[in-house]
Amino acid sequence: MKVKVRSGDSLWYYSQLFMVPVILIADSNPGVNPKSLQIGQEIDIPGFTLQNYTIRQGDTFWKLSTSRNLSADALLLVNQTLNPNSLPIGTVIKLPRRVISPIVSGRRSYDYHALTADISMLADIYPFIKVSTIGKSVLGKPIQEIRLGKGNKKVQINASFHANEWITTPILMALLNSFLLSITNVRPIRGVSTMPLYNSVDLSIVPMVNPDGVDLVLNGPPPEVREEVIAINRGSTDFTGWKANIRGVDLNKQYPAKWDFEKERSEQNAPAPRDYLGVAPLTEPEAIAMAELARNNQFDRMLAFHTQGAEFYWGYEGLEPPESQVIALEFERVSGYKAVQYIDSFAGYKDWFIQEFRRPGFTIELGRGINPLPLSQYDEIYEEVLGIFLASLYM
Structure with a gap:
C-alpha cells in the first residue's frame, strides 16, 4: 500500500x-x-x-x-x-x-505461472522482500530468488530440483507467506517470535530450481521440444515420473562431489526422465545458477526440499561440521522426520555444498509415498516442515 x-x-x-x-x-x-x-x-x-x-x-x-x-x-x-x-x-x-490471511494457495497444480503470480503478489504486499533472477532455465524461464532479512546469518532454502517433486515449491512458498504474515502482524508462529529472526537472518529462497521440468510434469511438453522430450520419455506422453530438467539431465546429480564415481556406476548413459548425470558436472544452466548463488553468497547453511520419505540427510564423506548434527537433532525433534547422516548417493547439491564450504547442508525429503505426492498430503507436509523452517532460522 x-x-x-x-x-x-x-x-x-x-x-x-x-x-x-x-x-x-x-x-x-x-x-x-x-x-x-x-x-x-x-x-x-x-x-x-x-x-x-x-x-x-x-x-x-x-x-x-x-x-x-x-x-x-x-x-x-x-x-x-x-x-x-x-x-x-x-x-x-x-x-x-x-492482510491477515495467506496469499499463497498451494493446494493446486503449482506450475511456473502460479509461482510467478504469487511472487508478484507477495512483492507488492511485502515490498521489503527483494526478488531477483539468478539464472535462466534451458527454455529461458527466469530462476527467481526471494531475499529478506537484516542479519549476518545466511540461510538458503530451495525446492523443485526434481520436476515431479513440484509440491515442494508451494510448501516453501506457503512457509514464506506465513513468515511474512507473522513479522508484519507481530504474531508468533508456534510460540516463536519472528521479528528477531528477521533481524538476525539473511534468508534466500529459490522456490523452483527446475521450472521447465515442473511445467512438463504438470502441463505436458511445450511445442518447441515436444518430439525431443517424448523421445527421451521412451515414446510416452505420461510425464508423472519425470525428475530431470527439459534436456533429460538430473539436476541433483550435476555437482562435482564424487560425480565421476556416481557416473561410472549409473545405468543411465543418455538423457532420461531421471538419474542421468549429463556429460560432465555443471553443464546445465539451472545447476550452474545454484552453484554460482552459493559461491557468491557463502551461505552459512542450506536446505534442499525434495520428496519423499519423511527423513533428511545431513552428512557427506565426514566433511560436515559438528554443528550439522546439532541442527539435525533439532530438525528431527520439531518435525518427526528421521535424521540420516549418510546415504549411498552422490553428486547432489547438498553433497557439493558440504564439500565446498564445510557448512551444514540438508536434503529434506518431505512427505511419504510415491512421487509425485498427492495434494491430499499438502497440509500434513506443511505442518511437519514448518518446524524445520523455523529451526533453520533460529538454530
Missing part, C-alpha cells in the same frame, strides 16, 4: 498508525532518507492493501476506521483530497486493509 507524505509525517508515525514494525517500513523504502521525508513523496506500507469503498448512509471516517481497528488519521492519510466532514453518499474512497 502506498501513501503520500504530509507535513509532519515520519516512518515512526506510520509504524504507530498501522501497527507495523518501523524496520519493515524502512526496508520497504530503501531509497528513502527517514530523516528527511518530502511532502508528497510516496511511501510503501507493508502488510496492507487498499480497497475501494462506496460511502453509504450514516458512514463517517470515525465509524469506518473503528470498524477496521484503525485510527481516523489512517483513512485521512490515504484519502487526502477528501473532506472528512462531508462524505456524500456514493463517494468512492480508499480503505486500508490489513
Whole structure:
C-alpha cells in the first residue's frame, strides 16, 4: 500500500498508525532518507492493501476506521483530497486493509505461472522482500530468488530440483507467506517470535530450481521440444515420473562431489526422465545458477526440499561440521522426520555444498509415498516442515 507524505509525517508515525514494525517500513523504502521525508513523496506500507469503498448512509471516517481497528488519521492519510466532514453518499474512497490471511494457495497444480503470480503478489504486499533472477532455465524461464532479512546469518532454502517433486515449491512458498504474515502482524508462529529472526537472518529462497521440468510434469511438453522430450520419455506422453530438467539431465546429480564415481556406476548413459548425470558436472544452466548463488553468497547453511520419505540427510564423506548434527537433532525433534547422516548417493547439491564450504547442508525429503505426492498430503507436509523452517532460522 502506498501513501503520500504530509507535513509532519515520519516512518515512526506510520509504524504507530498501522501497527507495523518501523524496520519493515524502512526496508520497504530503501531509497528513502527517514530523516528527511518530502511532502508528497510516496511511501510503501507493508502488510496492507487498499480497497475501494462506496460511502453509504450514516458512514463517517470515525465509524469506518473503528470498524477496521484503525485510527481516523489512517483513512485521512490515504484519502487526502477528501473532506472528512462531508462524505456524500456514493463517494468512492480508499480503505486500508490489513492482510491477515495467506496469499499463497498451494493446494493446486503449482506450475511456473502460479509461482510467478504469487511472487508478484507477495512483492507488492511485502515490498521489503527483494526478488531477483539468478539464472535462466534451458527454455529461458527466469530462476527467481526471494531475499529478506537484516542479519549476518545466511540461510538458503530451495525446492523443485526434481520436476515431479513440484509440491515442494508451494510448501516453501506457503512457509514464506506465513513468515511474512507473522513479522508484519507481530504474531508468533508456534510460540516463536519472528521479528528477531528477521533481524538476525539473511534468508534466500529459490522456490523452483527446475521450472521447465515442473511445467512438463504438470502441463505436458511445450511445442518447441515436444518430439525431443517424448523421445527421451521412451515414446510416452505420461510425464508423472519425470525428475530431470527439459534436456533429460538430473539436476541433483550435476555437482562435482564424487560425480565421476556416481557416473561410472549409473545405468543411465543418455538423457532420461531421471538419474542421468549429463556429460560432465555443471553443464546445465539451472545447476550452474545454484552453484554460482552459493559461491557468491557463502551461505552459512542450506536446505534442499525434495520428496519423499519423511527423513533428511545431513552428512557427506565426514566433511560436515559438528554443528550439522546439532541442527539435525533439532530438525528431527520439531518435525518427526528421521535424521540420516549418510546415504549411498552422490553428486547432489547438498553433497557439493558440504564439500565446498564445510557448512551444514540438508536434503529434506518431505512427505511419504510415491512421487509425485498427492495434494491430499499438502497440509500434513506443511505442518511437519514448518518446524524445520523455523529451526533453520533460529538454530
